[in-house]
Amino acid sequence: MSATGIGAPVRRKEDFRFITGKGQYTDDINRPGQTHAAFLRSPHAHATIKKLDISQAQQAEGVIAVLTGDDLAKDGIGGLICGWMIHSKDGSPMKAGSHPALAQGKVRYVGDHIAVVIAETLSQARDAVEKIHVDYELLKPVIDMAHATDSGSPVIHDVSPNNQVYDWHLGDKGATESAFAKAKHVTRLDIVNNRLIPNAMEPRAAIGDYDSGQDAFTLYTTSQNPHVARLVLSAFIGIAPEHKLRVIAPDVGGGFGSKIFIYAEETVCVWAAKKVGRPVKWTGDRTEAFLADAHGRDHITHAEMAMDDKGHILGLRVKTKANLGAYLSTFSSCVPTYLYAPLLSGQYNIPAIYVEVEGLYTNTAPVDAYRGAGRPEATFVIERMVEVAAREMGQDPAAFRRRNFIKSFPHQTPVIMAYDTGNYGASMDLALEMADYKNFGKRKRDSAKKGMLRGIGFSAYIEACGIAPSAAVGSLGAGVGLWESAEVRVNPVGTVEVLTGSHSHGQGHETTFAQLVSDRLGISIDQVAIVHGDTDKVQFGMGTYGSRSGAVGMSAISKALDKVVAKAKKVAAYALEASEGDIEFKDGRFSVAGTDRSLAFGEVALQAYIAHKFSGQELEPGLKEGAFYDPTNFTFPSGVHICELEIDPDTGVTRIDRWTAVDDFGNIINPMIVEGQVHGGIAQGVGQALLEGAHYDANGQLVTASYMDYCMPRADDLPSFDIGMTTTPCTTNPLGIKGCGEAGAIAAPPAVINAITDALGHEQIAMPASPQAVWRAAQKSLHKLAAE
Amino acid sequence: MYAFAYQRPTTVRQVQSALGKHDDAKLLAGGQTLLPTMKQRLASPSAVIDLGHVAGLSAIEKKGRNIVIGAMVRHADVATSDLVREAIPALAALAGGIGDPAVRNRGTIGGSVANNDPSADYPAALLALGATIVTNKRKIAADDFFQGMFTTALDDGEIITKVSFPVPAKAAYVKFPNPASRYAMVGVFVSKKGSDVKVAVTGASNEGVFRAAGLEAALKAKFNAKAVEGVAVDGSNFISDIHGTADYRANLVNVMTKRAVTKALGK
Known part of the structure; x- marks a missing residue:
């Protein structure tokens, strides 16, 4: 391993600029003549707009334009789209209601966009927003998804009279029923996966710019996938053809999925830039982020699992209602279907699985992918189920899991996925040892002496990353392919620029991608620049989400590097006057086998560009190669997390005492960055389990619309994590990488809840397990114990 | 934030006269409540009178x-x-x-x-x-x-x-922070001076901070945590919200009082 190659814990190159305040986020960018946009948002969850009077706002000081849904329609600007078609059981396509960027006659959630004011200053724009007068006719809102399809429910979109987007299923119903018929024990559980609000550190922002000389647009925006944004804004929304629209996603401060999607604000800013003839800037404030960023999770599930008398799982039956909010966001339809149900086999050999999912409209913010996207929901179901099943059958939860682990690979599950490799027992062994499981009983007794309740909980998770084989997702309804592209440009003196379609918004690509180049070409990472986030620089790309940048994005770079090395060998052969077959490349030097003649990588690069030693007819000058990489399978990171915690029964406060995380991410490029991803993921997962939960009141007002009420995890909510790794390299990509970005957020919630229920002797507690909820459960549990 | 007049007097008398000149003036001390409220456009005072330069208020x-x-x-x-x-x-x-x-x-x-x-x-x-x-x-x-x-x-x-x-003989404050905002969801300040015991509770009641008579009586009889055990706290007018219902807050008042007494006793 070289100092900056694969496997080295290199410090992040990008951090110097971030910690010295030199990052360039969208809001740091100011264009000459820039104007400011402020949106009028609906204060009501569900209403028709009887009258929209903008005349006073138009007259207000500093106002340049007030634009509404009518103006968008007049310009032929289309609505926002959902890019994944899901078909119901009966074969009918999902019922996608129209999603105008500015309301056309109706508002469907608090925060919905009605009009935009563009003014000289932000203050003037906000003042003028208050001068827009709207006559609303209030409609009854649908807030509780459990009752969304009740007869007599208000209709949110005419296209779906019962508020159902789809009624979808996966798996073999008959085989699953047979499995249950043979069962000796059935575990049943009602499970809620709480609704979350993403809260990236940087709120969303956009600057639309229009060059009338070129008749071309530029959009600066907080995007995880600028090319996808350009594609959607061009091909579907109709802003401008792709060659007339440049999308730049500069430094982006966290995404967690919420910045994948194409929202109303950036659509309006880029369109309005041409209308007002000046750049238009919008930076969301935190309240807008709470109200109108796509939320995550929000499932209600009933699950049943069938076991034989020894505790072998025979079958799993799952019925889920998924809240999709008021409109279908960009990828919302696939999250509770194809990103969820195929993961319900977990790490277990389950012969039969049948899953039904109902997607539902409610008068709440749209719900879409959030760190893990479907896989945390699936993991929560299966890991709660195995925990409860083990307990009901009187078995040790670790032993129950081990009994049911998949032990031979490849393994085809009954729900699409074919796991290529893994060693679940090895992760469990290491985790039990690191967690000192054998002495847990002693620690529990010690806690009891202090009046505290101690519990331990497991989560043996699996996820599907490296999204995704294009043909496979196409057959499942995706509107795009999910390959990745890369271009490696070698400069004449051997420095390298890598253009990637992946996008870094906290993941550290400028370091890890450079490490791959350093490793392959034998040069230092200081000689490598990673270029991303600009559609005028990078030819195309699908962006960063689903822990795909390593497995897919870097595989594309790897492929391009192979081509660079192959070409460079040809150049070296001419320069060293040897035959190509005799050229060896190692540690950054091209040498002639069996001789002491060699050239450094930089010298060969120079030879490629000066082209003195070969003719252009024999070999093209220059050294630049590109590649598109389309994966052949998902990757399957997995692991075992063990949470040990202590509950104060007097207050219900839960303190996590120990956290053991053993993950199998396949090969690792930078262990320091991977650990950071695990830490952040666990923090978000603990947030979901203990602290976070979006709450709408019966009128559809978001009660948790600020940090006064929405509880984010803080450093003192978390222990120091004990991190271990096991490695089974992925067999389906050239680097053996599986991906690590979402693992912690997927693994953590069931580990926490299983530990709490273990401490309390209770089977169920809802997330977030707030002090109040835990106190109530603890009181019940203590009464029960006292009665026994 | 809406526009407002700003004044920076240097004496209490000037503050008083400035207050008289504006219909809807607000005094600015540390601004930790006023300024965020103004930024969110929830408050729009006609004038802000900054106390930061008034002499004699900082000792x-x-x-x-x-x-x-x-x-x-x-x-x-x-x-x-x-x-x-x-x-x-x-x-x-x-x-x-x-x-x-x-x-x-x-x-x-x-x-x-x-x-x-x-x-x-x-x-x-x-x-x-x-x-x-x-x-x-x-x-x-x-x-x-x-x-x-x-x-x-x-x-x-x-x-x-x-x-x-x-100056009391013994005193302690223990709070249970709201998990989200970390403001006191229940905060209990206990003090003892001679035979007098006072217990004040913040965060819990719809009527704001109050003295808890029942807890005071119990602690006057015996100033230790055990004395509080089982003393009922009337939560009938307590705040109920997503973080804690009235009965949970009532429990916390009792628990925080016990902990405050223990702390006051230096245990």
């Missing part, structure tokens, strides 16, 4: 058996004051636990007391220590000062200049 002194703290003294200064730490360590600890460092270095005792936020920490200390609020017009006993959520005995044009705290 911490020992006067006889009392600790006297100027209205403009920042939480961080109370927390680190040798005088306060020696005489009333519970008060210094309370100040050191308000908000975060940024809040503690701007927020003032006068601002906190005048605002009487139902979740603020200081009001509990004033009530439980039997403090006196000194204004430009009079002296008001803490028991008479706090009159319900965001409501005080202050008249129009009345300005807090200092707060005077009698």
